[in-house]
Amino acid sequence: MLSLGILAFRWVSLAWMVVLALTAGELRRPVLAVATIAGLVGWTGWLTVARPAPSWPVLIADLALAAGLNLVAGLVMPAGSVGERPYFAAGYPVAAAVTWGAARGVGGGVAAGLALGVSLVAGQLANGIDLAGEPPAVLLDLAGGSLNFVLAGGAVGLVARLLERSAGQLREATEETIRARERAARLAERESLARQIHDSVLQALALVHKRGRELAAGGQVPPGEVAGLAEMAAGQERALRSLILRDPDQEATPAGAASLRAALEELAAAERSLPVTVGATGALWLPAGQVEELVAAARQALDNVVEHAGASRVALFAEEDRGAVVLTVRDDGRGFTYDERRLLAEGKIGLAKSIKGRVEQLGGSMAVTSRPGAGTEVELRVPFLTHRGARLEPPGPPMEDQGG
């Protein structure tokens, strides 16, 4: 693309050429002069409108026109009147040298300048000047005029290359800055992860370490203490693992939604008095409020098992079943005969009623299945509410992608 500056220079030169041609006295070949000016106007107009890329054909045509102009100046100006600066050509040929310099660098600019210098000499000869008969001062002037073209082309070429190089350097510097920022961001993230690990995992490890030694030194080891330490280590293991495995999917958690499975896993991890397994048919994304209520209900049921059932383990199971979320709390304890009316009469219904209340608030229902010696199953069934009418299960379970 030709620069706007050079185009403006061309137009100004052209205008100046016309002014000089009209005012500087008689021209030898008026038709040639008018045709040349018309041709230059056409060429410059095309350059201005089309803004062509400085390809070789364009550059060569431009240079040929400029050199031709120097020659024409010699032909149209009164014989013997062309000095080192033919006024008919005005500054226009310089534009060609500058364009070459800008497009092809120092080499291009100098080459174009030399060609124009030669055309300047040719113009002198065409003007009927016998160069051999001229005094040295005139020849020097001519050489100076030729040199001007070379200097103009070469200088612009140099500046263009310098600008290009510094633009490259600027781009590199900018990219380097961006990379440095990204590095810093990654480092900051790693540091924040490291801090989280420090705060909890290392603390737990230190405690396990310290208490372990103390227990060993004390000779007798109370099982409760050891179990507590093991549980703490297990909790940190889970925390660390979830930190490492935290995947970008989790960041795509729908606003206002929570995973029932994740919440149940948290509840299970917090239970210290007996093992709690968690099963879920998926992440089960529900409105956060609903998850909260369901987990609160499960916690009450769990507390009840711990206190009364004499169970050795508890299972929490959540599934989506025909438009409902079903949460089951099942223990392998002593069980009982569930008779709501009798329990009500004996005043033992408090807890069950409270759980039932929570579930009914969510538009759901509670069912208790139990018989003596066969454990108890509390089933909470609530409508599968979606958040703002949209399905909250993120598209495609992750495991489907891994197998392919």
Added chain:
Amino acid sequence: MAEKIRVMVVDDHPMWRDGVRADLEASGRVEVVAEAADGGDAIERAREAMPELVLMDLNLPTVPGVEATRRIVEESPHIKVLVLSASAEEPDVLEAVKVGASGYLLKSATAAELVDAVARVRDGEPTFSPSLAALVLGEFRRMSGGAEPGLTARETEVLRLVAKGYTYKEIADQLFLSVKTVQNHVQNILTKLQLSKRYELMRYAIRRGLDRT
């Protein structure tokens, strides 16, 4: 005295391997015939040592545990793979079971549970934990309506009971079945799951036009 069960332990942590080896050998029922620290090693050593059962960690260098499981079961179908995993890796566990693992156990299991699971898996009894059963159930629900073989009502019932923490014995009592029948149901579920994986791969191949070559 009965023959000891020949086991290979695959885990990238040497201390963990030592601990598992000690637990298994202390029982007197198991002999650890090989150890491997990564998936590639596991595939190679399974060929040489020919264990009856591989205890497989999933998070492994070089070749991941799921892929190592697939390759080992493909090359030597008589080798059983029992996955020993941490809780947060359940999608991987499901994949491992789909490609041929016979069951999985959490790393937090006790030594007795571990030895028991090893013995049961060697005897061809699939070990489904409650959380794995729930995942499998969810998987079948997502697939329902496709070309894959679905679960029968009875199989779904069994799977739900396993997910609720019932033992095979308790399930047998509740459904008036023998324990053997319950085991058969679980085995069928596993087979259908593995079959569904093969359908999935086939569909993938067809979609990619690989069937035309």
